[in-house]
Amino acid sequence: xxxxxxxxxxxxxxxxxxxxxxxxxxxxxxxxxxxxxxxxxxxxxxxxxxxxxxxxxxxxxxxxxxxxxxxxxxxxxxxxxxxxxxxxxxxxxxxxxxxxxxxxxxxxxxxxxxxxxxxxxxxxxxxxxxxxxxxxxxxxxxxxxxxxxxxxxxxxxxxxxxxxxxxxxxxxxxxxxxxxxxxxxxxxxxxxxxxxxxxxxxxxxxxxxxxxxxxxxxxxxxxxxxxxxxxxxxxxxxxxxxxxxxxxxxxxxxxxxxxxxxxxxxxxxxxxxxxxxxxxxxxxxxxxxxxxxxxxxxxxxxxxxxxxxx
Amino acid sequence: xxxxxxxxxxxxxxxxxxxxxxxxxxxxxxxxxxxxxxxxxxxxxxxxxxxxxxxxxxxxxxxxxxxxxxxxxxxxxxxxxxxxxxxxxxxxxxxxxxxxxxxxxxxxxxxxxxxxxxxxxxxxxxxxxxxxxxxxxxxxxxxxxxxxxxxxxxxxxxxxxxxxxxxxxxxxxxxxxxxxxxxxxxxxxxxxxxxxxxxxxxxxxxxxxxxxxxxxxxxxxxxxxxxxxxxxxxxxxxxxxxxxxxxxxxxxxxxxxxxxxxxxxxxxxxxxxxxxxxxxxxxxxxxxxxxxxxxxxxxxxxxxxxxxxxxxxxxxxxxxxxxxxxxxxxxxxxxxxxxxxxxxxxxxxxxxxxxxxxxxxxxxxxxxxxxxxxxxxxxxxxxxxxxxxxxxxxxxxxxxxxxxxx
Numbered sequence: 001x002x003x004x005x006x007x008x009x010x011x012x013x014x015x016x017x018x019x020x021x022x023x024x025x026x027x028x029x030x031x032x033x034x035x036x037x038x039x040x041x042x043x044x045x046x047x048x049x050x051x052x053x054x055x056x057x058x059x060x061x062x063x064x065x066x067x068x069x070x071x072x073x074x075x076x077x078x079x080x081x082x083x084x085x086x087x088x089x090x091x092x093x094x095x096x097x098x099x100x101x102x103x104x105x106x107x108x109x110x111x112x113x114x115x116x117x118x119x120x121x122x123x124x125x126x127x128x129x130x131x132x133x134x135x136x137x138x139x140x141x142x143x144x145x146x147x148x149x150x151x152x153x154x155x156x157x158x159x160x161x162x163x164x165x166x167x168x169x170x171x172x173x174x175x176x177x178x179x180x181x182x183x184x185x186x187x188x189x190x191x192x193x194x195x196x197x198x199x200x201x202x203x204x205x206x207x208x209x210x211x212x213x214x215x216x217x218x219x220x221x222x223x224x225x226x227x228x229x230x231x232x233x234x235x236x237x238x239x240x241x242x243x244x245x246x247x248x249x250x251x252x253x254x255x256x257x258x259x260x261x262x263x264x265x266x267x268x269x270x271x272x273x274x275x276x277x278x279x280x281x282x283x284x285x286x287x288x289x290x291x292x293x294x295x296x297x298x299x300x301x302x303x304x305x306x307x308x309x310x
Numbered sequence: 311x312x313x314x315x316x317x318x319x320x321x322x323x324x325x326x327x328x329x330x331x332x333x334x335x336x337x338x339x340x341x342x343x344x345x346x347x348x349x350x351x352x353x354x355x356x357x358x359x360x361x362x363x364x365x366x367x368x369x370x371x372x373x374x375x376x377x378x379x380x381x382x383x384x385x386x387x388x389x390x391x392x393x394x395x396x397x398x399x400x401x402x403x404x405x406x407x408x409x410x411x412x413x414x415x416x417x418x419x420x421x422x423x424x425x426x427x428x429x430x431x432x433x434x435x436x437x438x439x440x441x442x443x444x445x446x447x448x449x450x451x452x453x454x455x456x457x458x459x460x461x462x463x464x465x466x467x468x469x470x471x472x473x474x475x476x477x478x479x480x481x482x483x484x485x486x487x488x489x490x491x492x493x494x495x496x497x498x499x500x501x502x503x504x505x506x507x508x509x510x511x512x513x514x515x516x517x518x519x520x521x522x523x524x525x526x527x528x529x530x531x532x533x534x535x536x537x538x539x540x541x542x543x544x545x546x547x548x549x550x551x552x553x554x555x556x557x558x559x560x561x562x563x564x565x566x567x568x569x570x571x572x573x574x575x576x577x578x579x580x581x582x583x584x585x586x587x588x589x590x591x592x593x594x595x596x597x598x599x600x601x602x603x604x605x606x607x608x609x610x611x612x613x614x615x616x617x618x619x620x621x622x623x624x625x626x627x628x629x630x631x632x633x634x635x636x637x638x639x640x641x642x643x644x645x646x647x648x649x650x651x652x653x654x655x656x657x658x659x660x661x662x663x664x665x666x667x668x669x670x671x672x673x674x675x676x677x678x679x680x681x682x683x684x685x686x687x688x689x690x691x692x693x694x695x696x697x698x699x700x701x702x703x704x705x706x707x708x709x710x711x712x713x714x715x716x
Binding site: 059060061074078079080167169253255256259270271273274275276277280 | 371374375378382397399400401404491492548550680681682684685686689690692693696697707714
C-alpha cells in the first residue's frame with residue numbers, strides 16, 4: 001500500500017512543475033548508458049590508469065612505487081625514441097601532404113561525370129579494405145630486391161637496375177610511404193568526393209556565368225567551402241599516422257640499420273612487453289596520447305568552438 | 311541391458327580423459343625445434359598423461375608477452391617455456407608459479423643438474439620454480455670452409471685470425487661477417503667479441519660482479535673500438551633473421567657468423583658436415599668457455615590438485631636422463647646433467663660437451679641482467695653495428711644502460 005502512495009506522489013508533482021531536463025528523451029539516454037559507461041571506464045579510466053602508472057617504476061607487473069618524472073627523463077634521453085619521433089614526423093608530413101593532395105585531385109577527376117565512376121571508386125577504395133599488416137606484407141614482397149620490382153626488371157635485361165628502398169636506411173621511409181599512400185589515398189578520395197558532391201550545383205552555374213575558369217573555381221570557391229571536409233580528413237589521417245605500427249612491423253620491423261624506420265608505437269610495445277618495463281612503455285604511450293591531443297584540440301576548437309561565434 | 315552397454319561405451323569414451331591434460335606453451339617452431347618438442351610430448355603421453363601442444367610462432371619476443379599476459383590475466387597454461395634467468399622472476403615473486411622444491415628434492419636435482427648455475431637461476435629465496443631442459447651458449451663463430459679454400463688460405467682457428475684474413479675475403483667478393491638486422495643478434499655478437507678482445511675476467515667483472523668502474527674502463531673502450539672495426543666487415547649483410555644470416559655462411563656467400571649453438575641445426579638440415587664443410591669455434595676460438603643460458607619450463611599455479619600432480623610429474627620427466635638425451639640430440643643443445651651419454655653427438659656438440667665437462671662456464675646475459683637492460687643494449691648495439699655511431703658515445707650509453715639494472 002505504501003508503495004502506491006509513494007509512486008503516486010512524484011506523478012502529481014511532475015504534473016504541477018515542468019519536468020526536469022534530464023528526464024527528456026529518457027529512453028535515448030538509457031540506451032546510451034552502456035556506451036557512456038564503456039567510454040568512461042575503458043577509454044577514460046584506462047587512459048588515467050596508464051598516465052598514473054607512467055610515474056611509477058613498474059616492471060612486469062604494475063606497482064605503485066612512484067618515481068616522479070624518471071621514466072620521462074630516461075625516455076627523452078633514449079636515442080631510439082628520438083629517432084622514432086624524427087621518423088614519424090617525416091613520415092607524417094609527407095603522408096599528410098600526399099594523401100590529401102592526391103586524394104583531392106583524384107576526387108576532382110572522379111567528379112567530372114566520367115563513365116564507370118562506380119568501378120573506379122571501388123578500385124581506388126579497395127586497398128583501404130586491407131589491413132596495414134596485409135598491405136605491408138604485399139609491399140614488402142613488391143619492394144624485395146630479389147623477388148620484387150628490381151628482380152623483375154633485372155630479369156628483363158637491365159641488370160644494373162636498383163630499386164630496393166627497404167634495404168637502405170636513407171630511403172626506407174619512402175618505401176613505407178609508398179605502401180601507406182597506396183592504402184590510404186582511396187579513402188581520402190572518397191571523403192573529398194562526398195565533400196564535392198555536397199557543393200550546390202548553382203555555385204558551379206554561377207561561376208560558369210561569370211566566366212571563371214574551372215581550376216580557379218576549385219581553388220578560390222570550392223576548397224574554402226570544403227573546409228569542414230578538409231579538417232575532418234586531416235584529423236583522421238593525422239591520428240592514424242601517430243599510431244602507425246603494423247605497417248612498419250610488417251615491412252621492416254624497424255630496420256634496416258636497427259632503427260632507420262622505428263616509430264613510437266613500436267617503442268611502446270617493445271618496452272612494455274619485451275623489456276618488461278611497463279613504466280617506460282606507459283611514459284612513451286602517454287607522450288603519444290599528448291601528441292594526439294595536440295592534433296585533436298585545435299580541431300575540436302575549430303569544429304565546436306567556431307559554431308558559437310558563427 | 312542397453313543401459314549397461316551405454317555405461318560401457320561411456321566408460322571407454324571417458325578413459326582417455328582419465329589422463330590429465332596439460333597445455334604446454336613454447337616458441338620452438340623451426341624444423342629441428344619442433345622435432346625436439348615432439349620428443350617431450352611423446353615421453354609425457356607415454357607416461358599416461360596428455361601433452362597439449364601450445365606452440366607460439368614468432369620467437370621468444372613474440373611468445374613471451376602472450377605467455378605472460380595469459381598467466382597474469384587469469385588463464386594460465388599447464389607449463390610454459392622461458393629462458394631461465396630473470397624473465398619470469400616477477401611472476402615467481404608475485405606467487406603465480408608452482409613451487410617445485412619437493413620434486414627437485416625427490417629427484418636429487420641439486421646433485422645431477424650440471425652446471426649448478428642452471429638450478430640457481432631457477433631458485434628464488436631458496437625455493438625452486440623451474441625445470442631446466444637444455445644449455446645453449448651464444449658465443450660461437452661459424453665459418454664456411456669453402457670460402458677459405460677458394461681463396462687458398464687456411465680456415466681461421468680463432469677470432470684474431472678471422473679479422474686478419476677479412477680483407478682477403480672481401481677482395482674475393484665475399485662478405486666477411488654475416489649479421490642479421492634483428493637487434494638481439496648485434497647484442498649477442500658484442501657479448502662474444504667482449505670475451506674475445508677483453509677476456510673472461512673483464513666479462514665476469516662487468517656481468518657477474520657488476521663492477522661499473524670496469525664497465526666504463528679502458529678494457530671495454532677497447533672492445534667498442536674493436537667492434538667498430540668489425541661492423542665494417544658486416545656492412546654488406548642485409549638479412550633480417552639469424553637463420554638467413556646462417557644461410558649466407560652455408561651457401562658460402564659469407565665467411566663467418568657469430569651465433570649461438572642453435573645455428574648448428576641449420577647446418578645439419580642443409581646436409582653439411584662439421585669440420586668438413588663448416589668449422590665451429592666456441593668462445594670464438596680464443597677463450598674456450600661457454601656461457602650457459604638455455605631453456606627452462608615454469609609451471610603456473612592452477613589451483614587444481616590433480617593438475618598440480620601432473621605438473622610435478624612433467625617437471626620430473628623433463629629432467630630425467632632418457633628425455634634429456636632424446637630431446638637434446640634433436641635440438642642440438644647440451645643436456646643439463648653431466649651423467650648422460652651423448653654418443654651420437656657431432657663434432658661441434660662434442661666440443662661443447664668437453665668445455666662443459668671442464669667447467670669453463672659463466673652465466674648467460676639473461677641470468678645476469680633483467681629484460682629491460684637486455685632490450686636497451688639490443689637497441690643500442692644494433693644502432694652501433696648498423697650505423698657509424700662513435701665508439702665512445704656507444705660506450706657511455708652502454709654503461710648507463712647497465713646502471714638502470716643495478
